[in-house]
Amino acid sequence: MTHRIETIALDTPSPGTTRQLMVHRFGRGEGPKAYIQAAIHAGETPALLVAHHLLALLENADVPGEVVLVPFANPVGLGQRVHGRHLGRYDLDSGVNFNRDLPDLSEAVDAAVGEGLGSDAPINVAIVREAMAEALAGLRMAREGSVLKAALLGLACDADIVLDLHCAQRALLHLFVDAGLWTQAAELHADLGCAVTLLESDTGSGTAFDHACTVVWRTLQARHPDKAIPDACLAATVELRGFSDVDEDVAATDAENILRFLRRKGVVAGDAGPLPEAVGEAYPLETVGFADAPATGIVTFRVALGDHVRRGDVVAEIVDPAAPSAAAARTPVTSPTDGLVYELADSRFLWAGQTVCHVAGREPLADQRANLLGD
Numbered sequence: 001m002t003h004r005i006e007t008i009a010l011d012t013p014s015p016g017t018t019r020q021l022m023v024h025r026f027g028r029g030e031g032p033k034a035y036i037q038a039a040i041h042a043g044e045t046p047a048l049l050v051a052h053h054l055l056a057l058l059e060n061a062d063v064p065g066e067v068v069l070v071p072f073a074n075p076v077g078l079g080q081r082v083h084g085r086h087l088g089r090y091d092l093d094s095g096v097n098f099n100r101d102l103p104d105l106s107e108a109v110d111a112a113v114g115e116g117l118g119s120d121a122p123i124n125v126a127i128v129r130e131a132m133a134e135a136l137a138g139l140r141m142a143r144e145g146s147v148l149k150a151a152l153l154g155l156a157c158d159a160d161i162v163l164d165l166h167c168a169q170r171a172l173l174h175l176f177v178d179a180g181l182w183t184q185a186a187e188l189h190a191d192l193g194c195a196v197t198l199l200e201s202d203t204g205s206g207t208a209f210d211h212a213c214t215v216v217w218r219t220l221q222a223r224h225p226d227k228a229i230p231d232a233c234l235a236a237t238v239e240l241r242g243f244s245d246v247d248e249d250v251a252a253t254d255a256e257n258i259l260r261f262l263r264r265k266g267v268v269a270g271d272a273g274p275l276p277e278a279v280g281e282a283y284p285l286e287t288v289g290f291a292d293a294p295a296t297g298i299v300t301f302r303v304a305l306g307d308h309v310r311r312g313d314v315v316a317e318i319v320d321p322a323a324p325s326a327a328a329a330r331t332p333v334t335s336p337t338d339g340l341v342y343e344l345a346d347s348r349f350l351w352a353g354q355t356v357c358h359v360a361g362r363e364p365l366a367d368q369r370a371n372l373l374g375d
């Protein structure tokens, strides 16, 4: 068993303060590498607790490959307390979501090595990974949030497997993965017992962490179809249910399921056993129905997580406290599609336009939003 702890100092702009990333490294480096980080959105506690349980499992595991575990990926966001409330999703300095606008290294990597790639896939993988590290080293960044994102991507960009642990508002366990990776991700989906996997094509959102890990391979494949360029990184965003789903037994089971997947992929030694039967299905992200609040007010739900709904079904009502009469106060919120309710709003007071309910469906939607990952 090898276990090393490293720290990466973040260049902080505040005089007299320091911040650092903590990095656990396990393994002998004789097999695949997995990179796992928790809570790039800082306050997503279920992810932090699963990482804690995973640490305990890895401390007692034989790791012929390599596991890099970052148990809290966002010390910048963890420090953002405003009037006693923690605000970890957006960088208070820039206003940018901590899981958007990760560096897209495609152009730099293609310019550096694209034409030099050949017909040997393993050699190409090594060349591209080295070029990704060089491209990251060449970035010029001043803001703390950008330094953090580049540091995290630097730990992940040569991994075969990347698991970015998050949670949603109130939600069933679900994954986001590049649509082209579904064949690889199906085992992860089954091992974790996911209710839903959302397959990303063009999300219309800024570069999220999982996309930053896969976009280089996608871009090179598209530009150099004659070269042997595999999908060298299985990167997934793992949504460990909702903010309040912080439970020792659940987190321990999630960590055991992640470890079983790492065994299945040969990162960790031991028998993974037969693949569990999948409990949920994969859906294209572009056919998810987002039921947005048509008015501002108190939200009362008519559905629960796991319910199947039809298009037009009332999923919630918005109660306007400023309505002139009780009869005029209620506005129904309807499902835009047939499908499975997998996420509901956490806040019980919503402003018009905020999302009340996410429905995993399969029908194309005429008025689908452009930004499929949301803000």
Ligand SMILES: [Zn+2]
Pocket: 040, 041, 044, 099, 166, 167
């Ligand atoms: Zn998140």
